[in-house]
Amino acid sequence: MTSRIAAYQDDARIEADFRVCTVADLSADQQQRFIANWSRSLYRLIKPQATADQQRQEAERYTRELWEALEQNEQVRGLAVNPLLLTVICVIYYNNYVLPEDRAALYEECVEVLLRGGRGKADRAGQQRLEYAGTSGLSMGLNPKRELLAAVAYTMHQRGEDGQLVSRDELIAMVADHLHHQSDARDAARSFVDELPVHIGLLDEREPDRFAFSHLSFQEFLAARHVAETDRWSELLDHYSDPRWREVILLCAGHLSRERCWRFLGQLIDRGSTPSEHAVALELATAALVELERFKGQGPLADRLRADALAIVEAPDPAVTARARVTGGIVLARVGDPRPGVYTLPPSMIEVGGGAFVIGLTAQEVARLPKDEQEYFGGAVNEQPVTVRSFALARYPVTNAQFKLFMEDHGYDPDAPWWERAGRAWRQRDDAADPRLQVWQQRRRKDQPEFWEDQRFGSARPNHPVVGISWYEAQAFCRWLTQQRRYNPNGIVYRLPTEAEWEWAARGPERRMYPWGREEPEGDRANYGQTSSGTTAVGCFPGGATPEGVLDLAGNVWEWTCSVYGSYPYDPGDGREQPTEIAQKHFTLRGGSWFDDPIDLRSAYRLLNSPGFRFYYVGFRLATHLPV
Numbered sequence: 001m002t003s004r005i006a007a008y009q010d011d012a013r014i015e016a017d018f019r020v021c022t023v024a025d026l027s028a029d030q031q032q033r034f035i036a037n038w039s040r041s042l043y044r045l046i047k048p049q050a051t052a053d054q055q056r057q058e059a060e061r062y063t064r065e066l067w068e069a070l071e072q073n074e075q076v077r078g079l080a081v082n083p084l085l086l087t088v089i090c091v092i093y094y095n096n097y098v099l100p101e102d103r104a105a106l107y108e109e110c111v112e113v114l115l116r117g118g119r120g121k122a123d124r125a126g127q128q129r130l131e132y133a134g135t136s137g138l139s140m141g142l143n144p145k146r147e148l149l150a151a152v153a154y155t156m157h158q159r160g161e162d163g164q165l166v167s168r169d170e171l172i173a174m175v176a177d178h179l180h181h182q183s184d185a186r187d188a189a190r191s192f193v194d195e196l197p198v199h200i201g202l203l204d205e206r207e208p209d210r211f212a213f214s215h216l217s218f219q220e221f222l223a224a225r226h227v228a229e230t231d232r233w234s235e236l237l238d239h240y241s242d243p244r245w246r247e248v249i250l251l252c253a254g255h256l257s258r259e260r261c262w263r264f265l266g267q268l269i270d271r272g273s274t275p276s277e278h279a280v281a282l283e284l285a286t287a288a289l290v291e292l293e294r295f296k297g298q299g300p301l302a303d304r305l306r307a308d309a310l311a312i313v314e315a316p317d318p319a320v321t322a323r324a325r326v327t328g329g330i331v332l333a334r335v336g337d338p339r340p341g342v343y344t345l346p347p348s349m350i351e352v353g354g355g356a357f358v359i360g361l362t363a364q365e366v367a368r369l370p371k372d373e374q375e376y377f378g379g380a381v382n383e384q385p386v387t388v389r390s391f392a393l394a395r396y397p398v399t400n401a402q403f404k405l406f407m408e409d410h411g412y413d414p415d416a417p418w419w420e421r422a423g424r425a426w427r428q429r430d431d432a433a434d435p436r437l438q439v440w441q442q443r444r445r446k447d448q449p450e451f452w453e454d455q456r457f458g459s460a461r462p463n464h465p466v467v468g469i470s471w472y473e474a475q476a477f478c479r480w481l482t483q484q485r486r487y488n489p490n491g492i493v494y495r496l497p498t499e500a501e502w503e504w505a506a507r508g509p510e511r512r513m514y515p516w517g518r519e520e521p522e523g524d525r526a527n528y529g530q531t532s533s534g535t536t537a538v539g540c541f542p543g544g545a546t547p548e549g550v551l552d553l554a555g556n557v558w559e560w561t562c563s564v565y566g567s568y569p570y571d572p573g574d575g576r577e578q579p580t581e582i583a584q585k586h587f588t589l590r591g592g593s594w595f596d597d598p599i600d601l602r603s604a605y606r607l608l609n610s611p612g613f614r615f616y617y618v619g620f621r622l623a624t625h626l627p628v
Helices: 028-046 052-071 083-096 103-117 142-158 160-164 168-178 185-194 216-230 233-237 243-255 258-269 275-296 301-313 322-335 363-367 371-380 400-408 421-428 471-483 499-507
Strands: 131-135 138-141 203-207 210-213 349-352 355-358 385-388 391-394 558-564 587-590 607-609 618-620 623-625
Touching: 028 052, 028 083, 052 083, 083 103, 103 142, 103 216, 103 243, 138 142, 142 160, 142 168, 142 216, 142 243, 168 185, 168 210, 210 216, 216 233, 216 243, 233 243, 233 258, 243 258, 243 275, 258 275, 258 301, 275 301, 275 322, 301 322, 349 499, 355 499, 363 371, 385 499, 391 499, 400 471, 421 471, 471 558, 499 558, 499 587
Parallel strands: 558 618
Antiparallel strands: 131 138, 203 210, 349 391, 355 385, 391 623, 558 587, 587 607
């Protein structure tokens, strides 16, 4: 049995001992093999008189040129993972020697190919065949036929999941409704449906007398085309918060001309009566803008999107939910985040007054914890105070945008002065030849953070905290910024905070359990428990700030400190803050992350790892000494 993933959920799952397998998208290698096999078959068919060597050369040339075109076309490349769409892409490229540059244009071409010749046919002669007559009672050109299918697609999509598979009688009724101006609309509709096998590959008879579009994306595009051509914008935009209509709205924007696209998205931006609803509309409009700005420009939209999203993220009203702020952060990641210390350097710093406190938890405090929590704080028991002098701590963790400035300034050059001996040795280590390293410990790249190209964590989200950063890289960034006069004209010495400084900033003299106080975490205070499926833009949880205004100390990412992990009492003079033989040490991380449970967010909780550790929940924050 087969089913779309979205349809096989919850109560729709079969209660039997079936093995469930999910068919993966075609990988890049599989796509290349598919194109090569398709082109070999094609040239054997269309050039039967040519020698086998000539056929092979033609097929190889076509395969090479199409693959180069796909590599240069990000929008179309994203669709090539689907075998049906890749087949039609092959046909389009053979017919036109060029690929459309945006998704809406590609789907337009796909629909035309399927209406003219059917699935998989490379048919230049068919491009001239605009009229089709299946029966004597129905003669319809390509454009009217496309409009009819677009109307059917819109009607089916309006019916929700139940509309993806319709009976013959239902389909005839839909077609007849579109042909209502004809006196014989019902008979014409029946003739059209009877002749659908001629167009197999677009709207197919999936089972006896039950029809569906061959791919949901065709239904979505044709529904979008119907709205675009009939100006039913308001009706479509009423669905802006429904995930099922997301692609229809995006494809409708792509199908419209530039000026109409701007007006359409402008109406979308105005949607939403609450910050949460408005944030959803902004995110969808921004997704369309990012996809289309290469072809249509930004018009007046980017400034509006940025201003509205910033107002949501920075709203002082506690009633603005974290979900709304997180969505606003996504919008700012796409159109630019103007908050100081997010995209730019130097970072925004918060002064933290000094004082003496008992780091960790006393034995009495541990004893008051529930039994199942006490084991988590076995390494944090302490009775002796430690004194911390005044310092400054960055308002936010270091972001991808800030770390990119380091990378662009040859930050990973191992001969640069900001790399010390241990870090330079780590940079030059041959991971594959080191038997002590597991596969997951081996670096894929040495010139960027480990997850830099991951869409959830990396450079695509410039206002999110950088992750996949080792202790060595964090230290190199601190030294680079200290030496970098472009972003640090006053020569301020930047560094990682000590473990004592980090905990003092999080707990203060009140000995707060969490940076904000004693209240247990909930969704508006921190990003934790995988609720966001990854990092979030910095500063989206003002309810989790310290009294001084330091944000994201709990959740989002674990943060490296400069301190070697050691037992308490904490003695800053025992070498833990000026370590030697670094590669043999373990360093302390603090704060918990988007991945972790609430207990890991407690201000006294400690984690340790080796200085080369890089993972998608580890980042860092800057600190500086204050003048005495």
